[in-house]
Amino acid sequence: VSDMSAGSSDVRVFVRVRPTPHFAQEIIHLEEDNQLVDIHLRKDEKLGVVNNKRYDWSFKVDGILHNASQGSVYDTVAKSVVSRALQGYNGTILCYGQTGAGKTYTITGATENYKNRGLIPRALQQVYKEIAERSDETVTARISYLEIYNETLIDLLSSLPDVPAADTHMTIVDDPQGVFVKGLSLHRAADEEHALNLLFEGETNRIIGSHTLNKNSSRSHCIFTIHLE
Structure with missing residues (x-):
């Protein structure tokens, strides 16, 4: 998570630790301060007495989310980033982990259960709620959804009827205002429902490939962006 606010x-x-009925307590220890993860591996006796291989690590983080609900994850990780974005500061939330770790569940959530919705749907809800409360301002929200697959840029919303076919070629451009993808379509979303429809449209267009750890693995990186003006 990164955010840029006034003065900081x-x-x-x-x-975030994925729930499991058999947590590896003999290997992973979560300190009580909720900010330190200790990893301890058993020594390989086959390597003999003189063994300089490392078996212990400690990782300092800003927070550990163990057996945490989707709502608490959002409040801890994303809520302040979205609030500052509405104040005019860029913010990014990046989810990283191996296949099957729960990235998709954390970011988009489970569609069959409202309380299990992920970070993006909750962020959209917060954005439009705060926009509605700002009666003295006019805020415009636009959505883009980019997929990066084998170093190829793919517009996940290019299937919409208002996107010209000529805009399919995209390039990364760096100008004084920042890095952006030239040719990536932007779609104005007047309300939360419209924005969610754009999210679901993009999800259906993602490249899916079978994987030994996940039968519905999305073999790509995706960037869902809410552009606020």
């Missing part, structure tokens, strides 16, 4: 610029790191 920082990157915060949170670890």
Whole structure:
């Protein structure tokens, strides 16, 4: 998680542990301060007495989310980033982990249960709620959804009827205002429902490939952006 606010610029790191009936307590220890993860591996006796291989690590983080609900994850990780974005400061939430770790569940959530919705749907809800409360301002929200697959840029919303076919070629451009993808379509979303429809449209267009750890693995990186003006 990174956010830029008046007078501060920082990157915060949170670890979310996927629930499991058999937590590896003999290997992973979560300190009581909720900010330190200790990893201890058993020594390999086959390597003999003189063994310089490392078996212990400690990782300092800003928070550990263990057996945490989707709502608490959002409040801890994303709520302040979205609030500052509405104040005019760029913010990014990046979810990183191996296949099957729960990235998709954390970011988009489970569609069959409202309380299990992920960070993006909750962020959209917060954005439009705060926009509605700002009667003295006019805020315009636009959505873009980019997929990066094998170093190829793909517009996940190019299937919409209002996107010209000529805009399919995209390039990364760096100008004084920042880095952006030239040719990526932007779609104005007047309300939360419209924005969610754009999210679901993009999800259906993602490249899916079978994987030994996840039968519905999305073999790509995706960037869902809410552009506020």
